[in-house]
Amino acid sequence: MLNLKLWLLFAGLFTLATCATEPVKQQSHLPFLKISFYNCDFASRFYHQIASEEPEKNIFFSPISITTAFACLSLGAKSTTLSQILSGLGFNQTKISEQEIHKGFRHLLQMLNRPEAEIELSLGNALFTHDQYKLLKKFLNDAKHFYHAEVLPTNFKKPEEAVKQINNYIEKKTHGKLIDVVKQLDPKVVVVLVNYIFFKAYWKNPFNYESTQKDDFFVDEQTTVQVPMMNKDSNFNYYHDEELSCQVVHLPYKGNASALFILPDPGKLKQLEAALGTDALIKWGKSLKQQRLQLFLPRFSLSASYDAEKMLNKLGITDIFTDHADLSGITGARNLKVLKAIHKAFLNVHENGTEAAATTVIEIVPTSLPPQLTFNRPFLLLILDDLTKSTLFVGRVKNPNEEHLQI
Template sequence: MSHTYLYVLLAGLCVFPHCHYTFEWQEEHGSDLPSLKIARGNTGFAFRLYHQLASETPHDNIFFSPLSISTAFAMVSLGAGTTTLSELLSGLGFNQIDTSEQEIHEGFRHLFQMLSNPNGEIYLSIGNALFTDDQVQLLDKFLDDAKTFYETEVLPTNFKNPEEAESQINTYIEKKTDGKLVNVYKKPDPEAVMVLVNYIFLKAFWEKPFDSQKTKANDFFVDEQTTVKVPMMNKVSRFETYRDDILSCQVVKLPYKGNASALFILPDQGQMEQLENALNEDVLLNWMNSLKPRKIHLLLPKFSISGSYSVKELLIKMGITDVFTNRGDLSGFTGNPDLKVSKAFHEAVLNVHEAGTEAVAATAVEAVSRSMPLIVRFNTPFLVLIFHDITKSILFMGRVANPQKK
């Protein structure tokens, strides 16, 4: 049987992190909101994906958007059937006994509505596009569901001209990520007839910005043999923090203006592997419920890291296989069983600095107590998680092993 191919492309860009993870919100407004029904599944998928990446690259930088990847393949599931559908949804972390297929897609629709809510203090954009060749006739039901649940743009594309298709898709991604991601889509498959693109773009500003004049070169200890010089940001203020003695790490939450915050986790020397192995939803819940405000002398590197991954290979290792094979059932796209996902690629970029990605001016007078602050110095490898606070979604996740390594 001959097969035509669907290419899944995921572009995640965080130009400045931010998100609060407030569990009281769920109690106040109820747990029946559609987006909250998929929150735990998305979080579990994020950690499983991180574990897979960490096991393959134990000493490198890691950065990716679990939400971008789960969104794209949840959308692919609209066209999946039989065992391919159940395997895909299960692999994404959804228990169909507790959460129906309809509730999963309703959850993503509500999630997009919450993430795209206009806010002058934070810019967060997430979207999907399906580039299709005229030789493929998509079913009306799939098109309706893709537009209804995932706000998908369907864009006609001439894949018979690979250079033209490549240029069209890259131009789209570059525009949606404000020019920060370029030439992501490379070497189209000769048999490609569709490319699904998901993008997520976050730009925010610290609630308590760092003073750039206090940023000084300092040592960052990559490992026992390697030390690099990094620009180290410096601030004394009250931040929410928690010392996890069981996992031997310090957790610090840095809020941004708007509904977002970044969680930085600094393991004790030699404890990174133990910390990473223990990461799961319950550990995260414990951290978020244990954070307390305290005066801190915080030293955090100014850095930019990126990640580029073959998601197909990662998902296969995590048990999602049918969708990439000839035996998979993606007949919900066209009505014919001749479609499979040939490639899935993800690229993400994180840029953290004193204020944000745009020039701003602000004056703030802050009164702090005279008690000696806790010194938290991020001068060894650490983890970063970036959340949307209302929907409890992990937007981005990563490991900073070497801030100087692009």
């Protein structure tokens, strides 16, 4: 086997979405709904792997970025390598065909990359290919057709220029939020696959900047930090899950997007994490009801970087990183393997919803005091694309003051 190398790079930026609730019967023919449940299942399994590796750290990642990139790569995979990728992504190959998977992602990309005045959301792929190394036309055509992949000739014999080209592309697609993601390239690299996701939205009912005050956040029994705590007295979709010992609040953005913030009862974070999955999300979606609350939520930023190989190996995607890889659908020969799979994500939550310009909002509310819901201890979050029912990002905030994480 020739020692040629392939890089995978997932560049994710600020977003999440809920898993599909039970597919609506009259819409079950829609291709993206056929894969949304599987994407949600992958999100929870990948989260559990990260949480087991770093139990005391913040977590933030984009499952849809990872699944889209690997599904695109599966176009060139054969035999065991192909079955490992699809199984690792959670697809039951007796219930959904390869063609249905690829059609589902094509439809999902069309739905997510929608022009809206109130929300910015884009998800896409790029193949940086060696200008002297030919890939099969079928693979390139399918990558363009199903995954909207841009094919960008790159001279990897000049690694510094190649690194700059890739980083400039990611920086542009993520609107400057992810920079210098690639530090260096192995001299044998011939293909780099990049997936990016960008999301920017404003809260439907923003917080008042003037109401934000410093308050305590209890990282654990020994550690307390001061954080800027936003607050709002309003009606929210809310649910207290007594079985899972947590409280769930739903915050809508302008446009077809929203966020779930999940606060476990004291000492119940691990119990909640163990139960995090499709069933819990479906249950919460059905149980949310309007209630007036005085909500206290930290203003915070997170960025995280992961070497995804370790987590993917535990999900059964193994051969692709070894000389046993069969990516002959890319080149026509078994001469490629994946050298690295990197995932990097950034999140900024504040009064307007994102890092957008500040505004002052004056709210008039009744003088009676509603119940308080204060996110002053570790919590989970999801940011949701309501239209496609897709999980775009998942996070755990252990310490809002720790902005950067690298695994």
